[in-house]
Amino acid sequence: xxxxxxxxxxxxxxxxxxxxxxxxxxxxxxxxxxxxxxxxxxxxxxxxxxxxxxxxxxxxxxxxxxxxxxxxxxxxxxxxxxxxxxxxxxxxxxxxxxxxxxxxxxxxx
Numbered sequence: 526x527x528x529x530x531x532x533x534x535x536x537x538x539x540x541x542x543x544x545x546x547x548x549x550x551x552x553x554x555x556x557x558x559x560x561x562x563x564x565x566x567x568x569x570x571x572x573x574x575x576x577x578x579x580x581x582x583x584x585x586x587x588x589x590x591x592x593x594x595x596x597x598x599x600x601x602x603x604x605x606x607x608x609x610x611x612x613x614x615x616x617x618x619x620x621x622x623x624x625x626x627x628x629x630x631x632x633x634x
Contacts, residue, residue, distance in 0.1 A: 565624060568617030574610050582606030 569577070582602040589598025 565620060568620050569613055571614070574613040574617075577613065578606035578608075578610035581609050 582605050584602075585605045586598040586602030589595075589601055592598075
């Protein structure tokens with residue numbers, strides 16, 4: 526049917542393993558070590574945090590207003606937006622502190 530090559534498929538043990546990396550090669554490190562050494566992603570900017578807060582606040586307010594609770598929806602939406610902003614800001618600050626501590630440990634005394 527158009528497949529040529531005849532013979533039997535190669536046995537499992539016939540495949541040659543890739544050559545080992547050179548001692549100074551950065552790929553020599555394990556995948557876990559490369560992941561650990563990779564810098565963490567930058568935290569969100571204050572503008573991005575505010576936009577996320579506004580988005581969640583509006584969604585909450587629209588949902589509550591659709592149920593007929595106008596005042597509760599507006600107040601709850603504002604509070605949800607503020608809460609999300611504060612949580613994201615704290616998470617970013619903690620990430621910055623962890624990164625700074627890791628750099629201090631790496632640089633050593």
